[in-house]
Amino acid sequence: MSKRLFNFCAGPAALPEAVLQRAQAELLDWQGKGLSVMEMSHRSDEFVAIAQQAEQDLRELLVIPDNYKVLFLQGGASQQFAQIPLNLMPEGGSADYIDTGIWSRKAIDEASRFGNVNVAGSAKAYDYFAIPGQNEWQLSADAAYVHYCPNETIGGLEFNWVPQTGDVPLVADMSSTILSRPIDVSRCGMIYAGAQKNIGPSGLVVVIVREDLLGRARASCPTMLDYAVAAQNDSMYNTPPTFAWYLSGLIFQWLKEQGGLDAVKRINDAKQKALYSAIDGSELYNNPINVADRSWMNIPFRLADDRLDKPFLAGAEERGLLNLKGHRSVGGMRASIYNAVPQAAVDALVAYMAEFEQQHG
CATH class of the missing domain: 3.90.1150.10 (Aspartate Aminotransferase, domain 1)
Known part of the structure; x- marks a missing residue:
């Protein structure tokens, strides 16, 4: 039997050994059904139950309020850099972004393709070694949302506080910090996280979005990228990454254990x-x-x-x-x-x- 080594990869990252062993045991024959989860119809009763359990477990772990939708989508967090303005920034609108590192800047560059981006605060003055206090920010009165990255995976810079944005929805890229400790989901209008760090294997992105923010997508937003369409179809408008979803569900169970x-x-x-x-x-x-x-x-x-x-x-x-x-x-x-x-x-x-x-x- 091969030896498991210690893996410090930033992503795709280490997965719990107990989860991998369970997936291995179920790989060829999931719960006596005679086939793998990878071979199941995503619309079968069996997989729908897997998906629903995964969502329920994630809701319990994060204490997600009932007025938030949980979406299991594709494209990773990087696709969200475009998907967010397409859904939340109206044509000709603007949004505030906080620059604390490489991932923040990637989000800023992509959002700039769809509207006016105001870089309301930046760690550049601190050589990206410190986060500017909110007293240094210049937030806009008409911003559609405020976007920030609570934890910069590459630079190792992390907020130990949550920005105050009043009635303007706060959007958080929590790819590398979600599930590491409790959070107050209600402080954000939307949270998104690529799976390949603390959620599960790559190929999946989890979006937690307040219901009142659905249905705002601009007319040019592709159907596949519309959060409302995803919510209406339980994240199964098309065939989802079923095996990644299943493995993520196992990890949620492991975290509860x-x-x-x-x-x-x-x-x-x-x-x-x-x-x-x-x-x-x-x-x-x-x-x-x-x-x-x-x-x-x-x-x-x-x-x-x-x-x-x-x-x-x-x-x-x-x-x-x-x-x-x-x-x-x-x-x-x-x-x-x-x-x-x-x-x-x-x-x-x-x-x-x-x-x-x-x-x-």
């Missing part, structure tokens, strides 16, 4: 504290992010001498510590410690970092 998001928060808090403590207590490693704005899920760090990067990564691979290389746009290292990454993985990484520093410090 861990004790829900209060328990998950305690685990994740312990993991991030252990890793940041190792970085801050070192003379070889450093994390440049303002302490109050540090990400729990994506922890970038650099070595004092870039020439040590390759030997560090080689040694990590030898010890079964995978995917620690930082994003190509920023370099250095990055450890993504999503829900499925256990404390043992963080402990192993911390031990290796100490060993490497002793040898090369």
